[in-house]
Amino acid sequence: MSKFNYEDWDIEPELEIGNDDFVFGNYVDWDRFRQDEEENLLSYFDIKLPWGEELYLSEYFEFLRQEVFQNTSIVEDWDLDKLEITTQSNIISEMVIQFPTRKESNSDEIISAVFDYFEIPSGTEYEYELPEKLQYWHNMLENDYLESEYENYRKYPLKFGTYKKTMSDIELKVSNTSDIMAKKSLILSSFIISESLLKSAIVSKIPKETAISNFSKEILSTEIDSRLRGNVGKRNGLFKQLFNEKVPKQAWVNLRNSLAHDIESATVQGNEISYISLIDDNEYTVNFDNLFKQQMDFYRELQQIMENDDESTK
Known part of the structure; x- marks a missing residue:
């Protein structure tokens, strides 16, 4: 049985933008995709739904023999086995059955069940639920729109006001x-934004060298970029070298890594999220309110460090 493959379709994700035009990432409204591409999807899977037509019995049996109706209970669930006979005849082959129209109340459910069988997504999927090729940030990096994180944060730093x-x-x-x-995708986005704030702070402290060759600038940019993209230890070490201060506590790092590794493994109950730590394989539970409080504490401490640094260099 063939299944839905998003790569066979020209899918244009929509962009989710927050305050101050900050980009959270892409999302796809699959229900709208199903609606807009209904005829094309049916044709793609070679499904024939003779809406509003009168069918001879031979044509009706041909309809029933389609794979999707053989392997599901759609026919029984939506009474497609109880259709009205509009033309009676002593000759069975001349009997005529009226197929429902597309406007009838249960037609949407029939279409939905057919699409479910072929595993066409439904609902709305956000950045980290989407395949990589449909993700905003993945494509930004894949297509070299960002030469390096160092150059990106130098040109487009995340400001404290925007972060808040x-x-x-x-x-x-x-x-x-x-x-x-x-919820899980948004939580992961918040961690990535906090990471971006730290990287912006680091890059803002690096002096822009003008009296060195382009070759030396490239080496410098590559080295800084490797530390920005590296693990938490490398990034924190660079911060300590630049500000002579420890990085404010980032208590959410283990949850961030767990979500980035396998976002589906985490569970949400009420206002709490539980996850398996990649470090010790133990399960931990964190309150959403505490997560955002931790990040706002991080923001205030980082801002204070930078303000103190500005004062000391005057």
Whole structure:
């Protein structure tokens, strides 16, 4: 049986943007995709639904022999085995059956069940639920829109004001949505944004060298970029070298790594998220409110370090 493959379709994700035009990532409204591409999807899977047609018995039996109806209970569930006979005849082959129209009340459910059989996604999927090729940030890096993280944060640093508004926006979204995967994706996004704030702070402290060759600049950029992209230890070490201060505590790092590794493995119950640590394989549970408080404490401490550093260099 053939299944849905997103790579066979020209899918254009929509962009989710928060306060101050900060990009959370892409999302796809699969229900709208199903609706917009209904005829094309049916044709792709060679499904014939003779809406509103009168069928001879031979044509009706041909309809029933389609794979999707042989392997599911769609026919029985939606009474497609109890259709009205509009033309009676002593000759069975001349009997005519009226197939329902597309406008009838249960037609949407029939289409939905057919699409479910072929595993066409439904609902809305956000950045970290989507295949990599449909993700905003993956494509940004894949297509070399960002030459390096160092150059990116030098050109487009994340400001403290933007960070605060964005985190407030994410916290509100987490509170308002009932979609478990959306909650986990938003939480992961908040961690990545906190990471971006730290990287912006690091890059802002690195002096822009003008009296060195382009070759030397390239080496410098590559070295800094490797530390920014490296593990937490490398990044924290670079921060310590630049500011002579320890990085503010990032208590969410283990959860961040777990979600990035396998976002589906974490579970959400009420206002808490549970995950398996990649370090010790133990399960931990964290309250959403505490996660956002930790990140706001991080933001305030980082801002204070930078303000103190500015004062000391005056």
